[in-house]
Amino acid sequence: MEEQVKLYDTTLRDGTQGEGISLSVEDKLKIAKKLDQLGIHYIEGGWPGSNPKDMNFFERAKELQLEQAVITAFGSTRRPNIETERDPNLQRILDSGVKAAAIFGKTWDFHVTEALQTTLEENIAMIYDSVRYLKENGLEVIFDAEHFFDGYKHHRDYALEAIKAAEKAGADCLALCDTNGGTLPSEIAEIVKHVTEEVSITVGIHCHNDCELAVANSLEAVKAGARHIQGTFNGYGERSGNANLVSIIPNLQLKMNVPVVSDEQLQQLTNASKYIHELANQTPPNNQPFTGKSAFAHKGGMHVSAVLKHPETYEHIQPEKIGNERRVLVSELSGQSNLLFKAKELGISLDKNDPVVKELIQKVKEMEHRGYQYEAAEASFELLLREGIGESYKYFTLDHFNILTQKDGDFTTEVLVKLNVQGDSVVTAAEGNGPVNALDHALRKAIGEYYPLVNEMYLSDYKVRVLDGGDGTASTVRVLIESTNGKTTWSTIGVSTNVIEASWYALEDSIRYYFMKEEHRLEKNNVVAFIPEAGVKNH
Structure with a gap:
């Protein structure tokens, strides 16, 4: 029976090295539980020797009730010319209480002599001693062969000697790392195949995305015999990121017939991707393959x-x-x-x-x-569509509004608005933080007595885009407004050469759309709910 391909997630460690990515201990614990539910086999929690946050995570991770995932600690081989028992990083891995560890070691001779500034022989001893020490203390050990592909291409014999030292010391898996992300898929396939012929233990792959090939390289490695894949969710990571497990998992399962999770777990992939984006405070790219909003x-x-x-x-x-x-x-x-x-x-x-x-x-x-763009404003589109078939939801109509902005120390804005609401002429004024905010306040104040539902909704986002910048201040602008009642959200749009006018159109649509969706409640409140083309329907 062929060995199962295991998924190793390093979002909590390698992923947090990406620019703009920061996770609290609570965030990391929540993500670990989500990854376990999804069927990930190994979850790399961090480097216990590097900062107190990671050590705190490992302490609290002991309380997690995980179904199958193995919490893994990350670290390096011992330092040059020091005994393993005295190396603080190795000691902190043991102190973390994990059952598995991934330790990286140099496999490119250039890095050994220039970065570590030690001898090639000492580096081999560092790898052997560190793996052996962790194994003797009962840990499963994954050896991350750092810069392996560059090392292999520059000095093949030494790169192979380095990973064989880890194998001899008892390593359970050799993860070959494309640390600089510059290797091509054809090179990955050839080198991984050769390595699997040279060693007798599990070979893994760890790719970075500097050439946008991390997913392709990971899949090629599996075809060549790798049975352990490292990556991050949503491709987070240093520079251009790591291999994206969100793409690797469905490609393996649905394209290559390599099962790694259950069908039920696979159906949670989009949810998990969005969940982790949310905790990482990242905006999900609409065009993210498989799970993005625009993917289908x-x-x-x-x-x-x-x-x-x-x-x-x-x-x-x-x-x-x-x-x-x-x-x-x-x-x-x-x-x-x-x-x-x-x-x-x-x-x-x-x-x-x-x-x-x-x-x-x-x-x-x-x-x-x-200048309208309805794919980003489906609420305005629905109103347009319903009006096109003879429906019209005009709960109020604008007569006019005046805006006064003055500077008396700070800038202040006041709006006077006159509306027709249920046959009544309503005039009201309001102040706000800028003209759009003041206009929103005045509109709500004017219709609130007639339609109390307006107090349930509020603006959650406001965007302005200049469509033809060549016309300077006379340019056409597009305003997109996102509104919510705390449970659902909807987007509306307005376009004009006047940003206030464009904002009014988007504001008006936002309220009209909510009232339309809550029409049954408006009827119960004995107010105007629906105005067909023929005339006004009163309740």
């Missing part, structure tokens, strides 16, 4: 038409297998299929032969030509 998003009309008939025409796997979902975008590139799909998704019945479909497609294209 279709925009071109011909593509959408084909996907709706046979998803495999433009999807390499079923998104549900890794917990993602198919999305159809509506834009100036849209065709009838896009519109019909989105309408069905929103619960709107449209007949493809209805002339209104072509009118709506043309309307979308005209609006996008003006």
